[in-house]
Amino acid sequence: MATILPNFEEAEIVLPGGRALPAILEPRLKTYFVERDGVRLRVMFASAATDNPRGSIVFSPGRTEFIEKYFETTADLIQRGFNVLMIDPRGQGLSDRLLEDNLKSYVETFQDYADDLGYVAEQFSAILPRPLIAMGHSMGGTIVLQSIISGALNPDVVVCSAPMLGLFELETSLMRVAIVALARIGFDKHNLPFQRQRSGLPIPFQGNKLTSDKTRYRSWAAFFQTTPRLRVGQPTYGWIRAAVNSMAYVNRNARNLKVPGLMLGAGADPIVDPASVKRFARNSGCEYNVIPGALHELFLERDSLRDEAFAKLDEFFKTQNI
Numbered sequence: 229m230a231t232i233l234p235n236f237e238e239a240e241i242v243l244p245g246g247r248a249l250p251a252i253l254e255p256r257l258k259t260y261f262v263e264r265d266g267v268r269l270r271v272m273f274a275s276a277a278t279d280n281p282r283g284s285i286v287f288s289p290g291r292t293e294f295i296e297k298y299f300e301t302t303a304d305l306i307q308r309g310f311n312v313l314m315i316d317p318r319g320q321g322l323s324d325r326l327l328e329d330n331l332k333s334y335v336e337t338f339q340d341y342a343d344d345l346g347y348v349a350e351q352f353s354a355i356l357p358r359p360l361i362a363m364g365h366s367m368g369g370t371i372v373l374q375s376i377i378s379g380a381l382n383p384d385v386v387v388c389s390a391p392m393l394g395l396f397e398l399e400t401s402l403m404r405v406a407i408v409a410l411a412r413i414g415f416d417k418h419n420l421p422f423q424r425q426r427s428g429l430p431i432p433f434q435g436n437k438l439t440s441d442k443t444r445y446r447s448w449a450a451f452f453q454t455t456p457r458l459r460v461g462q463p464t465y466g467w468i469r470a471a472v473n474s475m476a477y478v479n480r481n482a483r484n485l486k487v488p489g490l491m492l493g494a495g496a497d498p499i500v501d502p503a504s505v506k507r508f509a510r511n512s513g514c515e516y517n518v519i520p521g522a523l524h525e526l527f528l529e530r531d532s533l534r535d536e537a538f539a540k541l542d543e544f545f546k547t548q549n550i
Contacts, residue, residue, distance in 0.1 A: 236260035236351075239270045239322060242296050244454035250303050252277060257302070259295065264347045269323045270295065270316040271348050273355065274302050282309040283550055284356035286349050286383065288341070288375075289314070290366030290392075291333060291467075292428075292460040294321030297448055301527045304538065311356060315348050317341050317371070320460045331428050331461035332419060338474035339378060341371040346380030359384035359550050365527065366392050366500060367471070373478045373508075377485060385548055386489040386514075387541060389526045390497055393475055394504025398468070416466030428452060428459025437498045439523050441530040448528060479504075482511035489514035490544040492537055494522040494529075515544060 239259040243249060249257065257274040272295045276282070285305055289298060295314050305312050316323040319335055327334050335341060349356065362383035364372035369391025375381035430436070430449040439445050452459050463471075491509040493502035495518050502518055509516035517540045522529050526537040 236262055236271075242294075242322070242451060242455050242458065244450045247450075250299055252303050252307065253299060256306060262348055262351055264344055267318050267324045267326075267344070269318060269344055269348060270321055271352070272302070272312070272314040273352060274306050274312045274314075275355075276309050276311050277306045278309045280309075281311050281357050283359040283361060283384075284311040284313065285361045285363050286345065286356070286372075286381070287312060287314040288345055288362075288364035288368030288371045289317065289321075290364075290368050291463070292320060293317075293365070293368070294451070294458050296451055298527065300444075308542075310361070313349065313352050313356060315345060317368070318344060321458060330457075331459060333460050333463040333467045334416075335467055335470050337470050338371060338374055338477075339380075341367075342375035342378055342380045345371060345375045349381055359548075361550070362386045363388070364391065365389040366524065369393075370471070370474050370478055373485065374474055376487060377478060377481045383487060385544075385550070386485070386487055387492070387544065388489070388505075389492045389537070390494045390500045390502075390524055391491060391505055391508070392471065392500055393479060393508050394501040395471075395475075396498060396501055398472065416464060416469060419462050419464055428456075428461045437523060438525040439528040439530070440521075440533075441528065444528045444530075479508060479511075482508050483513075485512040485514070488548055490541065491516045492526060492540060493518040494524055494526055495520040496522060497524045499524045515547075 239261045241259055253274060259270060259272045261268050262271050294316050302312050319326045360383040362372040362376060362381055369388035372386055376386060430452055433442050433445050436445060491505050491514050493505040495502060506516050519526060519533055519536050522533045
């Protein structure tokens with residue numbers, strides 16, 4: 229694929245252990261660095277596997293995630309005829325880290341994530357034919373919803389996988405108030421205690437909360453095990469404060485979403501409460517579907533569950549004439 233936007237610096241693609249780029253992506257995928265307000269963001273563009281794209285997807289990953297984790301999903305989407313734009317959120321992947329300790333998971337406000345997404349989409353708008361689909365997983369789901377509600381991004385439809393709209397670990401108001409209070413009195417850049425993922429390395433497959441698919445889990449884990457620059461540790465108090473504020477903002481403004489949407493819940497999700505996703509869907513007028521038995525990562529799950537999620541996605545696109 230010829231260089232599309234030569235004014236942007238090309239960025240590295242990480243392939244651990246000599247792993248090859250999926251064949252369908254190799255001629256169609258490029259990564260770039262795009263700077264906004266002094267923060268350098270790594271961006272991926274993958275062109276549809278057709279001369280006439282049926283639309284474009286702007287995708288926002290979850291906390292600790294990075295572009296390469298979604299190569300399989302990107303391949304699925306371009307084979308469906310979509311151009312795909314993806315961004316390493318600030319503070320993770322190969323985008324600029326925000327604190328001196330690169331392992332710390334921190335952001336001032338989720339509006340920074342939302343504005344980054346809108347800015348990058350605007351920079352690539354010439355090669356993002358409509359309909360434009362905003363798509364996000366977990367934290368990325370919250371980001372795309374905030375970007376739409378705040379006006380940073382103006383898609384035609386939105387699709388979220390287990391969007392972070394209610395966290396089991398923050399289910400009590402007392403815990404939320406305590407964390408926010410500690411962030412405000414100077415602990416915002418301190419790590420939250422009692423977290424298993426302290427070094428940015430993945431925990432063993434047994435007992436993980438993300439997926440029941442051992443092969444996909446190990447494939448994802450290999451990136452963190454071989455490439456320390458990709459690692460992100462436990463959240464800081466500041467990140468939790470920003471997340472709590474964002475979830476409150478998005479949930480409070482559900483009726484202001486104003487675009488058709490599909491919210492996918494993971495039925496056995498131990499991280500995001502599926503009831504919070506269902507409630508947002510009802511309040512925003514979005515379609516809601518749950519994948520029974522799925523853990524948090526619908527796009528990293530075993531084939532039967534992953535295929536079910538994609539079937540719901542395909543059905544939704546059909547109802548929207550996409």
